[in-house]
Every structure is written in C-alpha cells, then in structure tokens.
Amino acid sequence: MGGDTGPTAAVHGSAAAVLAHPGLTIDLFGPRAQLESELTSLPRHLAAAGSRLSVRHAPEAIRQGQRPSDALRRGAGTSMARMLAHLADGRAVAGVSAGNTGALMALARRELGMVAGIPRPAISTAIPTRNEGRCYLLDLGANVDATAARLVDFARMGEVMARHVDGLAAPRVALLNVGSEGTKGSASVREADARLRDLATLNYCGFVEGDGVFAGAADVIVCDGFVGNAVLKASEGLARMLIERVQATFEAHWSSRLVGLLARPALRRLKGELDPVRYNGASLLGLTGIVIKSHGSADATGFSYAVQRAVREVSQDLPSRLAAELTGGTALNKSKR
C-alpha cells in the first residue's frame, strides 16, 4: 500500500516478478477488496501470474508522514505491520515495501530483531558507476548521527553483502570523506578510518570523496545516514534534470522529423540506462530477516526489481551470513577495537 500512487505498481511489479521466477509466490498485504480488484484487472501479459499472488487482508496503511513511534504504537492493523509479522512467523522469506522508510525500519526491527549487536538497520542501495559497475552506498538515512563504531558496522555489513550477493572475492571498502588525506573530516570518520585499518578481514582502501561514488572507486562506500541520504537524493534530482536537458537540447536543435526518426529511440534507450529504477530496492541491513525498501515513486518495473533484489538476498541467505560473520568478526581483528 506504500507506493506514491496506490498499490497498482506493487501488484503489477509483483506479477512481473513471479513470472520471471518460476518458484516464487507473493503475499500481498492491504484491504482485501482493493487488492482483489487489482488482481482481477491485471493486464493481459501479467494475467498468468494471478495464481501465484495471494491477498492477505490488512484494513489500514501506514501514512507517508507518520512518525515511527506512532507506527509502533498504533500500526498493528496496517499492511506493513502485518507483512512484517508474517515474515517474523516464518511464513515468508523476505518482505518488500514501498512505504514510509522510518516506520518500516522501526517495525522491522521490533518484529524481526537485529543480528550480532547491530543496534538498528542500515539502509543500502546499489549505485551505478562508470564502466558498468556498481557500488553499495550506506547508510542512506537510518542513522543520521553515526558514531565511528556504527560506521565500522556499516562497512562490515556492506562488505558481507557485496561478497555474497554480488560474488566479489574481496570487495573494496571505503569511507566517504571531504578529502583523501587522513587529517580531514569529522572526528567520527577519522576514528572509523583508524578502526577499519585494524580490521585484517576487510579490503579497506581508505577515504574517497563524493566523486568516487560514481567513479567506481570502491564496491562499498560508507557514510552516516544524513550524508548518504543527501547524496542519493541530490543524485536522483540531478539525473532527472540532465535527462530533461538532453531531451530539450535535441528537440530544440533538430527538426521534429529528424527527432522522430532518429533521436527518440536513442533517447528512450538512454533514459532506460540512466534510470535509477534499474537499481531500485534498498536493503535494510542488520535485521534477522530480509526486508527491501522500494522507492515510493517506482513503477511496476521498478517494484519488480526490488522483489528481485529480495530473491537474490534469499538465495544467498544474507541475514545468516551477516549474523555469522559479524559475530565472529572481533576475534579476527589485527588488534583491539
């Protein structure tokens, strides 16, 4: 129920995802009548998915501006809370939501609990980089004032994810900072740098600046949630603006006939390539279960990517890997933390 324009994108995206994955079934949480009506009106190319989509009734929904504390107190009848309880009961292996991020984090933490002493989830998503690569950026807003110890947790969780979910042998981990010299940055970033240098298990490569994110300077880039959120949202805004300008440039300077014949298909392809939707699906890391946040504005294709992200994390059993490696981690340090 959390999408910006109602549940249609989530239902269509779920349908597309089950068609792409033969073993997959999905439970949809929300007002029964509304979801059943969505299912009966599935477009023809998605209709075959209907038998693998089930409706689970939830009379209410978390509102976009609702505070996490309020969601915890009064959210029991909502689609988000019921989905997470279902997951906690072992009746599903992963949950996907396009709703209120703060409420999702708070409810998921209460329903599922955290692994290995992680106090609260971190949010991470893959960012496209030059040379067709990707980079996990975290945290993206869950922890606005992160201490050095939290930044180290983010680094270790991101590294486990990149190693297992993306199959990288030794993911390069970096800290986002305002300069590459050790003397720059806030106290918590400099302390996290010292701690990460002591972790023998990590392929830690020091500081990167903001341009390192898209340059592919590392596979995992760590920052506090305020910085990560600002960088991610500013980047989304800039990408939108640049795509508009590309379009406007070609439309202003070429005859409309040429645009019709030549530029439009290329522009469409380009838009698809640049679209943040390709990487839709942010992981809530540190929970004992798999929870993926889909962008509120994602369309059906975007939502299906978020579901596919969940499928990939399930196939690698990410929470168990995190629990095992984060618990064992301190014994592997080169020195005391």
Next chain:
Amino acid sequence: MGGDTGPTAAVHGSAAAVLAHPGLTIDLFGPRAQLESELTSLPRHLAAAGSRLSVRHAPEAIRQGQRPSDALRRGAGTSMARMLAHLADGRAVAGVSAGNTGALMALARRELGMVAGIPRPAISTAIPTRNEGRCYLLDLGANVDATAARLVDFARMGEVMARHVDGLAAPRVALLNVGSEGTKGSASVREADARLRDLATLNYCGFVEGDGVFAGAADVIVCDGFVGNAVLKASEGLARMLIERVQATFEAHWSSRLVGLLARPALRRLKGELDPVRYNGASLLGLTGIVIKSHGSADATGFSYAVQRAVREVSQDLPSRLAAELTGGTALNKSKR
C-alpha cells in the same frame, strides 16, 4: 600556481577576463620567469590582454596536500600568501586562487580577518537548477561539524549574497535535511530550523531534501561542510558519468556518419550547457575581503568565470553588505537567539 596542470589556465583565464571587462587589471602571483614566459606565449586572441596583466614574484607555491597549519607557519613566500597580503594591503579588491582550499581559507582568514563575529569562512557556489535557475549551496567543506549557530550564519550570509549579487528581492532560504518533517534530522539541523523560523528578516522556507537542490526548491540551501562537499563532488562525478553515457549511447547506436553530421554538434552544445565550469568560482564568505576559489581542474574558460564572479562581488561590495547586515541582524530578530 594552484591549478592541477600549472598556471597556464589561470594566466589564459585572466587574460580572457580582462578582455571581457575593460576596467579590469590583474596581478599574477608566482615565479616571475614562469609567469613571464606564459605571458609572452599568450595565444593570439588573448595577446591584447598582456598590458593589463602584471607579474608579482613569489618563489614558492602551496602544495595540494599541504596542511593549513603548515601553510600558516611556512607559507610566507608562496604565491597564495603573497596574493592575500596584497589584497589585505588594499592593493587589489579581490583575490582568485585555484589552489589548496584549506590553506586558502586559513591564510585568507589570517590576512583579511572575518566580519561580524563569523569564526571562519563558509564556502558557497551556485548550482544550476531546472528551469535555468541557480541555487547557492553552503557550506561546501570549510566547516565539517557545523553547530546550529553556524548553520544560521550560513543561511544569513547566503541570503545576503543572493539578494545583492543576484538581485533577488527575497531569496528563499532552506535547510538541507533527510526529510521535510520537523521531527527528522540531526539535533543541530532541527535547532537551526527553530532559530531560522524566528528570524523575521529571512524568507525561510524550512527543510528540503537532496533532490530539492537541483529542483530549484530554494535560492540558498544550507548544510554542514561535510554534507555540502559530498553532495557537490558526487554531483560532479554523476554529471561526468551521464555525459559519457549520452555520448556512448549515440555512438553505439547510430552510424558514425549520422553521428558526425547530426549528433556531435548537439552533444557539444549539451556538454557546454551541463558543464560545471559554467558556475566555476566558489565564494569564501565571511571574510572582510573577496576571495574566490576556482576549481583546480578548471580550464582557462573556467578560470575566467571565477574572475568574473569576483568582479560581480566587487561591484556589489559584498563584504561590506555582509558586515553591515550580519552585525545589525540580531536586533531585527523576532525573539532571542
């Protein structure tokens, strides 16, 4: 002497700037022989500028990685320090440098001093927005851990700049945050929000998220230096990546003949439009004089924009405006700070 590839860009850019402004003369600081050789080999279209460019000898240069404390202790013979001393002596009305930002801030603060109780300069640059607008983002790296009081200073300084230099009657001022609700964000951001609401003189419009920067949601957007630096550098990296991909898409999908005939001129125009160089020139706000930081990688055109930024601030006498308005400001508050 501070450009990434030596002084050529600065000398050529200075030449272009004096040709664009009939009343302008520029003193160039650096090793005399090197700068004189640059001047004698000016390209033909810039040669007429030579008579309005003077060389001021400085045997040394601040290095890119040099710490500000070291620059303060041992920088006396450097081009940067001598340029700032020249400015402090009243022998120039503005200084422009493409060198080490931290050293420039520290030396400028010592040589020029600060206005109205501002403890250290804030760095601000104009960001292009949708609908051909612009937005001043600050701070961009000078103050990595900004208190609420500092954020309020940034807001007031940015507002004075937008009002006088850009001629906006009531610039819209916003705080960058991870959400638009008042309950979100770090303690310093929430406290700054409360203080800004109390300032009757300011057209304060609350929180914006990262995508608001490029959406043109405000004319002045305030954040701490860590966040601003990360957002700015990530945006530069993303813009570079997207321009490369636009180019690659057209080259991969069209015949080279069509690309040659049609796409290349449009792409060139687009690149010019998106180029961050158009807005090159970051202001060091809060000094008693005008100091502009040019991007280290800026070419001659970029450097000439930074000089033109300085010219505009001189014509509006920005430091005097800042001193007058920031000193008088507290008396105009609706309530105590």
